[in-house]
Amino acid sequence: MSRLFFLLVAALSSSFVSAVPYSEYILAPETRNLHPASVHKVNGTVTNVNSLIEPSEGSTTFYGNSSVTFDYGKNIAGVVSVTVANSSSPDALIGLTYTESSLWINGQASDATADAGLDEVLWLPVGKGPGTYTVERYHERGAFRYLSLVNNGTASIVVTSVVTNFTAAPLQNLREYAGYFHSNDELLNRIWYAGAYTNQICNIDPHWGNALVHLGTISSNMTISLPQTDTWYNNATITEGGSCVVDGAKRDRQVWPGDMSVALPSIFVSTNDLVSVQNSLNSLLALQNASTGQLPYAGYPFNELGIVSFTYHLYSLIGISYYYQYSGDLGYLQSVWHHFTFGLAWSLSYIDDSGMMNVTSAADWLRVGMGGHNIEANAILYYTLTQGISLATILNDTTSASSWATTASTLKVAANKALWNPTTNLYTDNETTTLSPQDGNAWAIKANLTLSPEQNQKISQALKARWGTYGAPAPEAGSPLTISPFIGSFELEAHLLASDPASALELIRRQWGFMLNDPRMTNSTFIEGFSADGSLHYAPYTNDPRVSHAHGWSTGPTSLMSFYIAGIRLEEAGGGTWRIAPQAGDLTEVAAGFSTALGWFENKMQASGGTNGTITEMRFSTPVGTTGSVSLPGVKGTLKGVDGESAVLVDGVAEGLKGGNWTLAIS
Numbered sequence: 001m002s003r004l005f006f007l008l009v010a011a012l013s014s015s016f017v018s019a020v021p022y023s024e025y026i027l028a029p030e031t032r033n034l035h036p037a038s039v040h041k042v043n044g045t046v047t048n049v050n051s052l053i054e055p056s057e058g059s060t061t062f063y064g065n066s067s068v069t070f071d072y073g074k075n076i077a078g079v080v081s082v083t084v085a086n087s088s089s090p091d092a093l094i095g096l097t098y099t100e101s102s103l104w105i106n107g108q109a110s111d112a113t114a115d116a117g118l119d120e121v122l123w124l125p126v127g128k129g130p131g132t133y134t135v136e137r138y139h140e141r142g143a144f145r146y147l148s149l150v151n152n153g154t155a156s157i158v159v160t161s162v163v164t165n166f167t168a169a170p171l172q173n174l175r176e177y178a179g180y181f182h183s184n185d186e187l188l189n190r191i192w193y194a195g196a197y198t199n200q201i202c203n204i205d206p207h208w209g210n211a212l213v214h215l216g217t218i219s220s221n222m223t224i225s226l227p228q229t230d231t232w233y234n235n236a237t238i239t240e241g242g243s244c245v246v247d248g249a250k251r252d253r254q255v256w257p258g259d260m261s262v263a264l265p266s267i268f269v270s271t272n273d274l275v276s277v278q279n280s281l282n283s284l285l286a287l288q289n290a291s292t293g294q295l296p297y298a299g300y301p302f303n304e305l306g307i308v309s310f311t312y313h314l315y316s317l318i319g320i321s322y323y324y325q326y327s328g329d330l331g332y333l334q335s336v337w338h339h340f341t342f343g344l345a346w347s348l349s350y351i352d353d354s355g356m357m358n359v360t361s362a363a364d365w366l367r368v369g370m371g372g373h374n375i376e377a378n379a380i381l382y383y384t385l386t387q388g389i390s391l392a393t394i395l396n397d398t399t400s401a402s403s404w405a406t407t408a409s410t411l412k413v414a415a416n417k418a419l420w421n422p423t424t425n426l427y428t429d430n431e432t433t434t435l436s437p438q439d440g441n442a443w444a445i446k447a448n449l450t451l452s453p454e455q456n457q458k459i460s461q462a463l464k465a466r467w468g469t470y471g472a473p474a475p476e477a478g479s480p481l482t483i484s485p486f487i488g489s490f491e492l493e494a495h496l497l498a499s500d501p502a503s504a505l506e507l508i509r510r511q512w513g514f515m516l517n518d519p520r521m522t523n524s525t526f527i528e529g530f531s532a533d534g535s536l537h538y539a540p541y542t543n544d545p546r547v548s549h550a551h552g553w554s555t556g557p558t559s560l561m562s563f564y565i566a567g568i569r570l571e572e573a574g575g576g577t578w579r580i581a582p583q584a585g586d587l588t589e590v591a592a593g594f595s596t597a598l599g600w601f602e603n604k605m606q607a608s609g610g611t612n613g614t615i616t617e618m619r620f621s622t623p624v625g626t627t628g629s630v631s632l633p634g635v636k637g638t639l640k641g642v643d644g645e646s647a648v649l650v651d652g653v654a655e656g657l658k659g660g661n662w663t664l665a666i667s
């Protein structure tokens, strides 16, 4: 092999090696064949159980009536195989039970996927002779931290290995991220990577979505006794393609557009797996009602219930906007534009003479009281209108752009007039209540339905005043008082948009820190909801073991820390124009990067600390051929480019910068 050829091969192959730093924080496994990480508990007589722990070697004997519970140390997913050397009876069985939280470890059942009861034990008939016994693929488990092996008979069973084939994120190289985040705060670093991993475990092969065999038949008031059978089948084909994004890993394993609105930006800054996003989005657009334009509450098969949701309908349209924003794929935007205009027209047909949309279906993220001139739904509509105006402008659809601009400005005036309460400094849920929701207030800031930066700050402070020990409550979600990391993700963005990064970081540490570190959690993925008193009861469900511990809608901190704390903002799709606008809060060191089709974006900075520190050092990279600006309030200095060009900060701002590498020189 010639030296030249060798160099060429080396250069080509190096471009496939993950270049992003800090990969030691990535929680996704190194291999797709996972052995148990540790033994959590042994019941009865089981000898040499450590032989099954990674690296697996030797054998373990289960004597009659015994069990072992393994702890993988983090949530994993997949198809379990048990290899048996011999057993003393042809009737010998090994039962498998799974649970995400340690609260539901049980030799007679797994944690739950239905509104009532628990999930069945999977029994492997290991008495048939030596060999490997594998769970059927339709019984793959989407998320579990604890796996129990149960010998419920009198036989002695010799087991030589327990392997889980990790089936999540089927088309990803699991540890080759396209983006990274690092700061001087280890908890925040772990939270960023746990959000990224949560979205990986919520990425599945679409042939193995939940078949929802009990849809509409098991209700929460039923009492179901053990043993349970036929509780779950993960064998419904839910989208086209080879991978897709679902709401939760264990449950529901369906495409939910609301959930995706938080997951999608966090997927973008970490794995950048937008193909899976597009497959999920397409499955929703394919279900658009051809005569009304209405989009489904969720994808197949849940859509078969025919439930209408005004907000989730809009989230599919927001999905189109986000997908275009991160991919820069104009061809895709053009190909789905008729879905967007048709869908938005459906929402606008519910605007009455008040100028606001009158919501006539209660379905939302399982909050209560969704109806009438609801602030959350109207703020999301306002947001969708402004996203639509930008997209229409790009597509030269001037008719839509100008008509939507008129509707949007009327809506903004009307909502502020009808729903703003200057006494509480919060919006009320609708005109006939004093309840001020978390969702509508966070969304009002995110959507720019608010009228001034001062109003944003007032809302931000009023929301903060309601925090409890475990995080930010959602009083609109019923009783007991609930913490929703989905709506909390929007609240975080509201504090950042109100220029209060310290509060956003404090809430991330308090709420997401609890969600990561509490021993009932998985130390790796984020739960879908819990109670304000810290109990793992989520008000919309009566069946606590049903709560999902890996929900993409809880991953807001991942994208928000990249976009707002590190401050790398894409102004145009794919980052053709950008803005570097970091807000360090109390951090002294932050670095983050991610890539788009145009290239690599990165910002590394140091800051003064305190509660709302200023930037003291900064270097950033943006792709050649792009342009952008820098915003560093309170900082005096000059930006120096690699080619000798420089730009003086005027009131902390520099505009018209060329893409490339820039360094801040403080003056």
Ligand SMILES: *[C@@H]1O[C@H](CO)[C@@H](O)[C@H](O)[C@H]1NC(C)=O
Pocket: 041, 042, 043, 067, 068, 069, 105, 106, 107, 108, 148, 149, 150
């Ligand atoms: C082991 O025994 C404990 C205590 O009785 C029980 O809580 C646990 O569920 C048992 N584990 C299994 C897998 O049966």
Ligand SMILES: *[C@@H]1O[C@H](CO)[C@@H](O)[C@H](O)[C@H]1NC(C)=O
Pocket: 093, 123, 152, 153, 154, 227
């Ligand atoms: C073990 O569980 C299986 C499945 O429920 C059952 O058929 C079997 O009778 C049980 N064995 C004993 C000894 O209880």
Ligand SMILES: *[C@@H]1O[C@H](CO)[C@@H](O)[C@H](O)[C@H]1NC(C)=O
Pocket: 033, 165, 166, 167
């Ligand atoms: C794991 O599952 C995948 C998908 O079914 C399959 O292609 C692969 O061969 C399996 N790996 C092992 C080691 O069984």
Ligand SMILES: *[C@@H]1O[C@H](CO)[C@@H](O)[C@H](O)[C@H]1NC(C)=O
Pocket: 219, 220, 221, 222
């Ligand atoms: C149980 O719940 C179902 C569905 O919500 C309802 O139709 C039914 O009336 C309830 N039954 C009882 C006994 O409360």
Ligand SMILES: *[C@@H]1O[C@H](CO)[C@@H](O)[C@H](O)[C@H]1NC(C)=O
Pocket: 138, 211, 233, 235, 236, 237
């Ligand atoms: C799922 O698998 C079960 C068990 O084999 C089967 O009865 C059912 O028809 C399958 N459902 C689908 C949608 O393939």
Ligand SMILES: *[C@@H]1O[C@H](CO)[C@@H](O)[C@H](O)[C@H]1NC(C)=O
Pocket: 368, 369, 370, 371, 372, 373, 429, 430, 431, 432, 433, 435, 476
């Ligand atoms: C108005 O909001 C309150 C509080 O959320 C709720 O109880 C009520 O049902 C809502 N009104 C309508 C028409 O939805």
Ligand SMILES: *[C@@H]1O[C@H](CO)[C@@H](O)[C@H](O)[C@H]1NC(C)=O
Pocket: 352, 358, 359, 360, 372, 373
């Ligand atoms: C919304 O529409 C429903 C159904 O037409 C109607 O009953 C209700 O009064 C309207 N709500 C408001 C606030 O106008």
Ligand SMILES: *[C@@H]1O[C@H](CO)[C@@H](O)[C@H](O)[C@H]1NC(C)=O
Pocket: 394, 395, 396
């Ligand atoms: C919009 O119009 C401008 C000016 O005619 C043109 O350059 C651009 O390509 C058009 N954009 C699209 C998406 O057609």
Ligand SMILES: *[C@@H]1O[C@H](CO)[C@@H](O)[C@H](O)[C@H]1NC(C)=O
Pocket: 448, 450, 451, 452
């Ligand atoms: C938000 O709305 C105000 C008018 O209320 C407007 O001046 C401002 O430019 C808008 N902000 C953004 C980011 O669009």
Ligand SMILES: *[C@@H]1O[C@H](CO)[C@@H](O)[C@H](O)[C@H]1NC(C)=O
Pocket: 499, 500, 501, 612, 633, 634
């Ligand atoms: C934090 O500092 C920035 C820049 O000086 C300022 O715009 C913002 O209002 C401050 N936020 C708070 C909550 O003090």
Ligand SMILES: *[C@@H]1O[C@H](CO)[C@@H](O)[C@H](O)[C@H]1NC(C)=O
Pocket: 073, 190, 523
């Ligand atoms: C949680 O996971 C981290 C790695 O992400 C590890 O360092 C830590 O020890 C784990 N904590 C517990 C209590 O297992």
Ligand SMILES: *[C@@H]1O[C@H](CO)[C@@H](O)[C@H](O)[C@H]1NC(C)=O
Pocket: 621, 624, 642, 660, 661
């Ligand atoms: C920017 O810096 C990186 C290393 O940090 C380097 O790989 C890249 O070539 C530089 N880009 C330009 C345009 O100088």
